[in-house]
Amino acid sequence: MKRSTTLALRRAYRLMRRRHGHQNWWPGDTPFEVCVGAILTQNTSWRNVERAIARLKAAGVLDPVRMHALAEDQLAEHVRPAGYYRVKARRLRAFLGGLVESHGGRVDRWLEGPTIEVRRRLLDVPGIGPETADSILLYAGEHLSFVVDAYTRRIFARHGWAPPEAAYDDLQALCATALRDRPGAILLDYWRDYHAQLVRVGKDYCRPRAPRCAGCPLEPLL
Ligand code: SF4
Incomplete structure (x- = not known):
């Protein structure tokens, strides 16, 4: 990796953080809610996920054991607002199978162990891909596993930090190697907030067709 890319990635955080402040972004009230949200957010907006989560809460089934007991x-009916609701219900049930049957519904136990092993376990669940697994690891499991999403990919490609066709694992390795410029104790918070800042820039400025570079916090890095 070029030294200039490493320095640009570190500066990018300083610029985003200075503009937006810490995002205090925690996608769910509990680790279980983070897991459910990570599965429901596939191919839909977070707003739709919030509507589905609200329905699950209102029905009193936002709990591993109670959700697992549902047909x-x-x-599917509860998570309908999240779209692709039959597929997502199937994926949630696959996730709940391992969580409830092998770990008594304890998310902390399910996510316990070396990151590489827990990640493999998550990737073995049908319908859980790298982005979903890493979101669960980083935000629900306190594992250092950088999340790469479409916003990351677009921003990195436009700045020449990575080719547009870069593989997920290569982008993740790029971030994990470059973003070690914080002491261990705050690295987790740094990576969580870094991803949250990229999401914010991606939504507010780095649109798919017409990026709004003028005024974007990352404009100095173009
Ligand atoms: S909007 Fe422009 S400056 Fe901002 S991240 Fe995208 S390409 Fe970079």
């Missing part, structure tokens, strides 16, 4: 079509 698939009942669960």
Whole structure:
């Protein structure tokens, strides 16, 4: 990796953080809610996820054991606002199978262990890909596993930090190697907030068709 890319990635955080402040972004009230949200957010907006989560809460089933006890079509009905609701209900049930049957519904136990092993366990669940697994690891499991999403990919490609067709694992390795410029104790918070800052820039400025570079916090890095 070029030294200039490392320095640019570190400066990018300083610029985003100075503009937006710490995002205090925690996608869910509990680790279990983070897991459910990470699965529901596939191919939909976070707003739709929030509506589905609200329905699960209102029905009193935002709990591993109670959710696991639901039939698939009942669960699908609860998560309907998140779109692709039958597929997502199936994915949630696959996730709940391992969580409830092997770990008594304890998310902390399910996510316990060396990051590489827990990540493999998550990736073995049908419907859980790298982005979903890393979101769960980083935000629900306190594992250092950088999340790469479409915003990351677009911003990195436009700045020449990585080619547009870069593989997920390569982008993740790039970030994990470059973003070690914080002491261990705050690295987790740094990586969480870094991802949150990229999401904010991606939504507010780095639009797919017409990026709004004028006024974007990352404009000095173009
Ligand atoms: S909007 Fe422009 S300056 Fe901002 S991240 Fe995208 S390409 Fe960079």
